Amino acid sequence: MKINTVAVKKQVIRLGEKTREVNIFFLGIGEFFLFARRMAKETFSLDFEFSEFLRQCFQIGYKTLPLISVTGLIMGLVLTIQSRPVLVDFGAVSMLPGMVALSIIREMGPVITALICAGKIGSGMGAELGSMKVSEQIDAMEVSSTHPIRFLVVTRVLAATLMVPILVLYADALGILGSWAGANLKESVTFVLFFSQAFRVVEFMDFLPAVIKTFFFGAVIGLVGCYKGYSAGYGTESVGKAANSAVVLASLLVIIVDLIAVQITDMLL
Amino acid sequence: MFKNETVIPVSTKIPDLVIEINNLSKGFAALQVLKNLSLKVFDGENLVVLGKSGSGKSVLIKCIVRLLNPDKGTITVLGENVNELKDKGLATLREKIGFLFQSGALYDSMTIKQNLEFPLRRIKKKLTTKERDEKIEEVLENVGLADTSHKMPSELSGGMRKRASLARTIVVDPIIMLYDEPTTGLDPVTSDGISALINDIQKKSQTSSIIITHDIECARATADRIIMLKDGEIYTEGNINDFENSTDEVIQSFFKQKA
Ligand SMILES: Nc1ncnc2c1ncn2[C@@H]1O[C@H](COP(=O)(O)OP(=O)(O)OP(=O)(O)O)[C@@H](O)[C@H]1O
Ligand SMILES: [Mg+2]
Numbered sequence: 001m002k003i004n005t006v007a008v009k010k011q012v013i014r015l016g017e018k019t020r021e022v023n024i025f026f027l028g029i030g031e032f033f034l035f036a037r038r039m040a041k042e043t044f045s046l047d048f049e050f051s052e053f054l055r056q057c058f059q060i061g062y063k064t065l066p067l068i069s070v071t072g073l074i075m076g077l078v079l080t081i082q083s084r085p086v087l088v089d090f091g092a093v094s095m096l097p098g099m100v101a102l103s104i105i106r107e108m109g110p111v112i113t114a115l116i117c118a119g120k121i122g123s124g125m126g127a128e129l130g131s132m133k134v135s136e137q138i139d140a141m142e143v144s145s146t147h148p149i150r151f152l153v154v155t156r157v158l159a160a161t162l163m164v165p166i167l168v169l170y171a172d173a174l175g176i177l178g179s180w181a182g183a184n185l186k187e188s189v190t191f192v193l194f195f196s197q198a199f200r201v202v203e204f205m206d207f208l209p210a211v212i213k214t215f216f217f218g219a220v221i222g223l224v225g226c227y228k229g230y231s232a233g234y235g236t237e238s239v240g241k242a243a244n245s246a247v248v249l250a251s252l253l254v255i256i257v258d259l260i261a262v263q264i265t266d267m268l269l
Numbered sequence: 270m271f272k273n274e275t276v277i278p279v280s281t282k283i284p285d286l287v288i289e290i291n292n293l294s295k296g297f298a299a300l301q302v303l304k305n306l307s308l309k310v311f312d313g314e315n316l317v318v319l320g321k322s323g324s325g326k327s328v329l330i331k332c333i334v335r336l337l338n339p340d341k342g343t344i345t346v347l348g349e350n351v352n353e354l355k356d357k358g359l360a361t362l363r364e365k366i367g368f369l370f371q372s373g374a375l376y377d378s379m380t381i382k383q384n385l386e387f388p389l390r391r392i393k394k395k396l397t398t399k400e401r402d403e404k405i406e407e408v409l410e411n412v413g414l415a416d417t418s419h420k421m422p423s424e425l426s427g428g429m430r431k432r433a434s435l436a437r438t439i440v441v442d443p444i445i446m447l448y449d450e451p452t453t454g455l456d457p458v459t460s461d462g463i464s465a466l467i468n469d470i471q472k473k474s475q476t477s478s479i480i481i482t483h484d485i486e487c488a489r490a491t492a493d494r495i496i497m498l499k500d501g502e503i504y505t506e507g508n509i510n511d512f513e514n515s516t517d518e519v520i521q522s523f524f525k526q527k528a
Contacts, residue, residue: 047391132376135372135374135377136370136372136374137374137375137376137377139336139370139374140368140370140374140376141376141387142336142363143334143336143363143366143368144363144364144368144388144392144438144441145360145361145363145364145388145391145392146387146388146391146392147360147391
């Protein structure tokens with residue numbers, strides 16, 4: 001029997017590449033947690049960069065507002081238009097406001113807003129910190145002992161953690177407004193009636209878990225965006241890569257966190 | 270053994286060692302950049318490091334502030350082993366070191382004034398706003414940028430950016446200065462100004478410096494001692510006269526640019 005050594009060698013090389021990829025994957029996870037730990041440590045230092053934190057809140061909150069407004073409105077509108085025919089078939093049109101409000105508050109609002117934020121905020125942070133890394137600005141902060149993690153990362157992550165829940169609540173409100181507009185396309189309903197019908201169904205315990213999970217969405221988006229930017233390489237193309245992979249990973253983690261949150265809520269309630 | 274012995278300047282007492290590097294090696298993947306390099310910097314001296322592009326000069330000073338971790342060898346700065354320092358110790362040590370980046374590395378989201386304010390506010394916490402503003406004004410004046418304090422880095426020319434970056438480095442009064450090509454890309458007049466400033470800083474605050482440069486004029490003006498790097502090793506060491514009178518080809522090729 002003759003062994004085809006070339007083929008075997010090729011297989012070995014391929015296997016080597018595969019294990020290398022796996023290694024890099026796990027190294028990446030390890031680095032991410034080290035980064036998160038470093039950030040957590042710096043968060044509780046005495047010198048908090050308050051003005052930078054406010055600036056970031058403004059950047060994240062205010063600058064994302066128009067985008068969230070439009071999406072929120074359309075989300076409610078579309079949801080209403082889509083579900084109305086089914087409810088009409090079952091003769092349950094009066095359930096419409098409550099059903100739409102419930103799905104917006106529990107799931108649609110948080111997840112859609114978080115995904116948009118992952119796109120806008122995550123990529124922004126990835127690109128900004130990435131280009132600072134490439135042009136050695138982060139190194140310059142590091143060598144001048146001005147604590148770049150404290151100044152750049154802690155402020156951004158906390159700002160995202162605080163602002164994403166606020167944006168979600170705002171999107172929820174606009175979603176319900178959009179839903180009212182959608183209901184008015186077919187029949188005229190006063191806003192007060194629509195609103196009271198909606199909130200006859202929604203309870204406080206629908207709100208609470210949804211709001212709590214949005215804090216985690218914010219933290220994840222901020223942390224991933226900063227991590228990807230901060231660990232960018234030294235070439236120009238790594239800025240684009242950092243921004244891109246920040247969006248991909250942040251979106252993915254938002255969905256995973258959502259899954260975990262839903263499971264936990266389900267178990268507890 | 271003899272080769273690594275440093276020539277001690279003639280003086281009654283032996284000056285204190287500020288930076289001591291022993292058998293430093295550093296590589297990236299297959300590329301070996303620094304090979305077993307040893308050097309010393311004494312208190313209050315200007316050490317000029319010459320070398321071709323890509324010879325590892327920037328890597329050398331990045332190892333000194335631990336922006337890069339060496340593969341082998343020890344680096345001692347002000348009596349502390351840089352690679353064994355914990356976060357806090359490293360931060361304290363770095364406060365005493367000024368590092369001028371080759372690229373300038375100005376914070377491009379801040380004005381020139383804010384660039385200078387950034388380290389000043391965080392390192393010299395005791396200064397009042399007024400003292401801080403005065404200090405910034407004085408330093409900007411020194412580098413000839415007094416009227417650009419409210420501009421963004423992107424609005425400045427390359428040379429101005431370099432000078433602004435130098436201003437940001439010296440504003441916190443470091444006691445060790447590492448200059449990575451301080452005069453590259455500047456016209457001869459401004460270059461002379463920067464060289465004079467480097468000497469000024471040395472005299473006024475007794476700083477010890479490593480000056481990386483290709484600019485022979487700058488080396489002439491500032492050097493107490495010169496080291497030439499080649500292929501990651503020290504090729505020659507001496508004072509400016511040794512280099513100018515050398516018959517060695519490699520050295521000649523550097524010095525004949527401006528004979
Ligand atoms: N972060 C890095 N990753 C990989 N290789 C690097 C890195 N930094 C430097 N190098 C390599 O190390 C070598 C020395 O680089 P270095 O920047 O020290 O050169 P230099 O002497 O400062 O040159 P120049 O005068 O052009 O600035 C180069 O070949 C460079 O490609
Ligand atoms: Mg260099």
